[in-house]
Amino acid sequence: xxxxxxxxxxxxxxxxxxxxxxxxxxxxxxxxxxxxxxxxxxxxxxxxxxxxxxxxxxxxxxxxxxxxxxxxxxxxxxxxxxxxxxxxxxxxxxxxxxxxxxxxxxxxxxxxxxxxxxxxxxxxxxxxxxxxxxxxxxxxxxxxxxxxxxxxxxxxxxxxxxxxxxxxxxxxxxxxxxxxxxxxxxxxxxxxxxxxxxxxxxxxxxxxxxxxxxxxxxxxxxxxxxxxxxxxxxxxxxxxxxxxxxxxxxxxxxxxxxxxxxxxxxxxxxxxxxxxxxxxxxxx
Amino acid sequence: xxxxxxxxxxxxxxxxxxxxxxxxxxxxxxxxxxxxxxxxxxxxxxxxxxxxxxxxxxxxxxxxxxxxxxxxxxxxxxxxxxxxxxxxxxxxxxxxxxxxxxxxxxxxxxxxxxxxxxxxxxxxxxxxxxxxxxxxxxxxxxxxxxxxxxxxxxxxxxxxxxxxxxxxxxxxxxxxxxxxxxxxxxxxxxxxxxxxxxxxxxxxxxxxxxxxxxxxxxxxxxxxxxxxxxxxxxxxxxxxxxxxxxxxxxxxxxxxxxxxxxxxxxxxxxxxxxxxxxxxxxxx
Numbered sequence: 001x002x003x004x005x006x007x008x009x010x011x012x013x014x015x016x017x018x019x020x021x022x023x024x025x026x027x028x029x030x031x032x033x034x035x036x037x038x039x040x041x042x043x044x045x046x047x048x049x050x051x052x053x054x055x056x057x058x059x060x061x062x063x064x065x066x067x068x069x070x071x072x073x074x075x076x077x078x079x080x081x082x083x084x085x086x087x088x089x090x091x092x093x094x095x096x097x098x099x100x101x102x103x104x105x106x107x108x109x110x111x112x113x114x115x116x117x118x119x120x121x122x123x124x125x126x127x128x129x130x131x132x133x134x135x136x137x138x139x140x141x142x143x144x145x146x147x148x149x150x151x152x153x154x155x156x157x158x159x160x161x162x163x164x165x166x167x168x169x170x171x172x173x174x175x176x177x178x179x180x181x182x183x184x185x186x187x188x189x190x191x192x193x194x195x196x197x198x199x200x201x202x203x204x205x206x207x208x209x210x211x212x213x214x215x216x217x218x219x220x221x222x223x224x225x226x227x228x229x230x231x232x233x234x235x236x237x238x239x240x241x242x243x244x245x246x247x248x249x250x251x252x253x254x255x256x257x258x259x260x261x262x263x264x265x266x267x268x269x270x271x272x273x274x275x276x277x278x279x280x281x282x283x284x
Numbered sequence: 285x286x287x288x289x290x291x292x293x294x295x296x297x298x299x300x301x302x303x304x305x306x307x308x309x310x311x312x313x314x315x316x317x318x319x320x321x322x323x324x325x326x327x328x329x330x331x332x333x334x335x336x337x338x339x340x341x342x343x344x345x346x347x348x349x350x351x352x353x354x355x356x357x358x359x360x361x362x363x364x365x366x367x368x369x370x371x372x373x374x375x376x377x378x379x380x381x382x383x384x385x386x387x388x389x390x391x392x393x394x395x396x397x398x399x400x401x402x403x404x405x406x407x408x409x410x411x412x413x414x415x416x417x418x419x420x421x422x423x424x425x426x427x428x429x430x431x432x433x434x435x436x437x438x439x440x441x442x443x444x445x446x447x448x449x450x451x452x453x454x455x456x457x458x459x460x461x462x463x464x465x466x467x468x469x470x471x472x473x474x475x476x477x478x479x480x481x482x483x484x485x486x487x488x489x490x491x492x493x494x495x496x497x498x499x500x501x502x503x504x505x506x507x508x509x510x511x512x513x514x515x516x517x518x519x520x521x522x523x524x525x526x527x528x529x530x531x532x533x534x535x536x537x538x539x540x541x542x543x544x545x546x547x548x549x550x551x552x553x554x555x556x557x558x559x560x561x562x563x564x565x566x567x568x
Contacts, residue, residue: 111422128416128420129413135416135456136412162480170467172419172420176419183454188474188479190473195446195472197448
């Protein structure tokens with residue numbers, strides 16, 4: 001039977017605006033103390049999508065009265081050169097947060113580069129140590145997209161405790177950390193991936209479904225349980241998420257659109273972490 | 285219908301013996317180089333069960349020709365005093381592995397104490413950083429009980445990839461790391477806990493069930509799917525696991541007994557990590 005009422009569209013653009021409004025006040029208070037929160041972004045190479053993401057993040061900083069320092073490195077940069085650039089930013093007391101745009105070119109040891117970021121400037125939540133702090137529930141800066149997903153759930157007052165959350169994807173910066181965050185909030189969590197058998201049935205058992213796969217329209221409407229909450233962390237070429245939005249709209253109780261869902265809240269979370277870092281470092 | 289054939293009893297005592305036999309050769313090779321692998325154990329207070337565990341680990345070292353250094357601290361020890369004792373062992377080049385027996389008395393910040401252990405001596409796999417390295421699949425010393433569970437599965441050639449593993453428990457040294465290890469081996473993993481709703485049904489959907497709850501005979505036979513593989517990481521007073529062994533025996537395809545299941549393999553894993561550390565430090 002078709003649902004007569006439409007689902008709740010989880011408006012990430014509005015959630016992000018609210019976060020940024022609260023941040024604007026804190027940026028003003030920091031300005032009175034002579035502190036401008038500064039996010040350094042590092043882009044290695046010239047991948048157009050990556051360049052766009054970095055630009056969006058830098059612009060978002062500047063619109064909020066924050067500083068954005070943009071480091072552009074040649075696509076042939078070595079791991080050692082990249083780590084040297086990161087170390088310089090670690091030492092620079094005017095830089096409060098460091099974001100290494102990924103993926104990085106293949107010759108670079110991405111994990112080594114992430115882990116070169118000082119933990120108190122790891123506002124993107126990519127370090128190995130930060131991952132575990134988040135897994136144990138005491139990270140200063142959890143990975144931004146997982147944190148954005150939790151922020152949306154909380155903004156809309158969607159209950160998590162005791163619910164069955166199904167996470168599709170297991171990357172170190174998205175699937176794994178969001179699974180652990182949902183677990184720490186007392187969801188029962190199932191993590192699925194490319195080797196999962198019977199994926200549709202498992203997704204269909206989820207009260208909360210998080211799509212973090214990187215494949216356009218991968219999650220189909222007939223997989224979703226009637227009344228599920230669907231969070232789409234995917235962002236594929238053509239402004240398409242990992243969820244077949246039109247199909248899932250017919251089944252879900254609540255759903256994030258793409259664009260204007262998880263994406264803007266991820267950027268707002270990055271800004272929030274950078275302001276947090278500026279307040280911490282500024283008051284140290 | 286009752287099963288006519290009995291399940292496979294996963295003989296942890298035998299798996300542990302095999303591991304220790306292989307270790308004995310490596311201990312001999314180290315002895316030729318003048319190196320005796322040394323595990324330092326720290327016991328705070330006089331809890332009889334903890335004292336027994338520490339003694340078992342120390343004795344297991346000595347039976348293998350390894351050294352065991354036993355540090356006994358008063359039950360009123362502060363976090364600072366404990367960390368000072370750990371730092372001394374960190375600096376002591378004759379000590380290759382450090383084990384802090386837990387739980388520690390309530391006045392101690394257990395997490396801070398764990399994280400005072402140098403990562404290259406964290407043979408018990410309890411540090412925050414070690415947890416994340418394990419989550420990402422490159423830890424030198426994963427938490428011992430999870431590693432023991434994986435060793436038993438591998439010893440018996442039990443397939444993991446594509447299977448649905450249900451882990452009951454989410455502690456930082458057992459439920460969470462074993463979930464991530466199963467995930468890294470391509471199982472689909474569901475993590476359950478005290479707030480899980482419909483626990484019996486979820487356990488019943490598991491091809492592999494790991495009990496890490498700390499409640500005697502908590503997992504009942506009628507929860508288990510016919511043909512499941514059941515791993516019992518519990519060890520409760522009276523030599524009873526977290527699984528109702530007699531009941532589950534009638535349903536499982538394979539099951540670990542308690543005692544002589546996961547426990548002895550956990551100790552063998554600790555010894556193995558200590559020998560690994562002695563080889564690494566010895567050759568540095």
